Every structure is written in structure tokens, then in C-alpha cells.
Amino acid sequence: xxxxxxxxxxxxxxxxxxxxxxxxxxxxxxxxxxxxxxxxxxxxxxxxxxxxxxxxxxxxxxxxxxxxxxxxxxxxxxxxxxxxxxxxxxxxxxxxxxxxxxxxxxxxxxxxxxxxxxxxxxxxxxxxxxxxxxxxxxxxxxxxxxxxxxxxxxxxxxxxxxxxxxxxxxxxxxxxxxxxxxxxxxxxxxxxxxxxxxxxxxxxxxxxxxxxxxxxxxxxxxxxxxxxxxxxxxxxxxxxxxxxxxxxxxxxxxxxxx
Numbered sequence: 001x002x003x004x005x006x007x008x009x010x011x012x013x014x015x016x017x018x019x020x021x022x023x024x025x026x027x028x029x030x031x032x033x034x035x036x037x038x039x040x041x042x043x044x045x046x047x048x049x050x051x052x053x054x055x056x057x058x059x060x061x062x063x064x065x066x067x068x069x070x071x072x073x074x075x076x077x078x079x080x081x082x083x084x085x086x087x088x089x090x091x092x093x094x095x096x097x098x099x100x101x102x103x104x105x106x107x108x109x110x111x112x113x114x115x116x117x118x119x120x121x122x123x124x125x126x127x128x129x130x131x132x133x134x135x136x137x138x139x140x141x142x143x144x145x146x147x148x149x150x151x152x153x154x155x156x157x158x159x160x161x162x163x164x165x166x167x168x169x170x171x172x173x174x175x176x177x178x179x180x181x182x183x184x185x186x187x188x189x190x191x192x193x194x195x196x197x198x199x200x201x202x203x204x205x206x207x208x209x210x211x212x213x214x215x216x217x218x219x220x221x222x223x224x225x226x227x228x229x230x231x232x233x234x235x236x237x238x239x240x241x242x243x244x245x246x247x248x249x250x251x252x253x254x255x256x257x258x
Contacts, residue, residue, distance in 0.1 A: 002075075003124070005055045006099055006111055012047035013081055013097040014115040016040060021116065022091045036085050041065055044081035044097060052077055064207045076102040078210035078233065083112075084183030093117060098185040100210030100233070107233075110211025112185045121189040123211075123218035131193050138221040138242035139194040144249050147197035150179045150187045154203040164202045167253050188212025191240050192219035198241035198249050200226075206233040216240045226253055 020040035027038050045065050061069040063079040082088050084095030093116030100110040109124040123129040129136050141147050153164045171178050181187055187199045192215045210233045213223045222243040223231045228250050231238060241249055251257050
């Protein structure tokens, strides 16, 4: 029932996303620069909420636009109704709906759906990861210097030591290709299916990574914070790789390389 509800909810959100895509809709700005929210974000979220509340009205919900709907429940749905809103607002088909389901603080399952490319990524704890029902696995690349990487930057650049631009510059000066797609959930899924070898970012929220990090792990990859410790979607920094380049990537993001 949980899995069925997850898929029903993500398809409900996708219906709203595709209904608004490349159409006219209202756009407003949240706190910060280029931190957009659209009419479609709210419509997608509303459709997702309706499905979850229909089947599990007592479950806790954390969603990007509404925030927390606190319930005394061991289950928590973590929702991004559109990840990649700027892409969506500009008609770029690299955006998705991301929903993770947590039980007692552990991610139980997650799905990321890009309806424009018709790509549904899914993982359930201990049961592997799939793309459109076909098993996926991370790449076999063993060198970060030969890897194809992906990253993102905060909307409001934080002038921190060893920040996003510093790390990006180190990779670029070594000739390592680093892409920026504009959707962390898609970035993680593309690591999971081997399109990218690694992903790092300095400032994500729980709804950005809750589903995607489980998908990477279930596809055989490794996900940690920047210290190499256990990853939690409730802290900002993330490193997700195929596992084989993880330690080398940790050295790069922490400026421990010559």
C-alpha cells in the first residue's frame, strides 16, 4: 500500500507539472535571488498531498512549499513537488517530482519522476534501484580524474572557505568535466544509473535529496557528508559517487590534494 501510494502521488504531481509545462503560469520569488516558486509547484504539491492524505491521513509530511505537517507518526513523506523549478519556468525539461518515505528516521523508499523524459527512478531499502522497472547500477569508473561529475550551487552564494566555487575551480583546473543540470534529484539519479560518476553539493535541503540518495545507495553507490560520515538529508552537504572514486572525491572537496 505504501509503494502504491508513492506511485499514485508522484503521478498526480506529474500530471500538474505536465499540464503547466511550457504554458503561461504565475511565478513568484521566495527569499533570496532566483529562488522561484510557480503556480505549478503549488498545484503539484496539492495533488500529491491529496493522495497521501487519502490513504494515510495520520502520516507526517515535509514538503518544500508548505513545510511541515506534523503528525505523531513513524512515517514521514518528504516531497519536492518540482525539483528544478528554474528549469521548469524556462521550459527546460530537466525537472522532476521527488518523493521519499522515511520510517523511524530511516529512508524506506523513494521515487524521482521526470515526466518530460518519462523516466521513473525508484528504490526500496534493501531491494535495489530501478529506472522504468529495469535494474540500474552505478558506473565502474575508478579515477576521479577520468570521471564525469555533476554539481550545483546555492541560489545565494555563501562566501565560505572551500566553498562551491573553490571546489569547482579545482576540478576544472585538473580538466575534470563538471556539469550543472539544475536539479539535485536528477543529478543523484543520473549517478545511480551510471550517467555521472559523482555528485557533490554544499547546500541541499531534505526534499532535494531524500529520494535520490537512497536510489544511489540501492544502485550500489556511496553517499556521505563531506567528512565521509553517514549521510542525512537533514544536513546540507552531500557527496554521492559510484563508491570507487569516493575517497578521491573527498580529498578534492576538502582540498587535501596537491
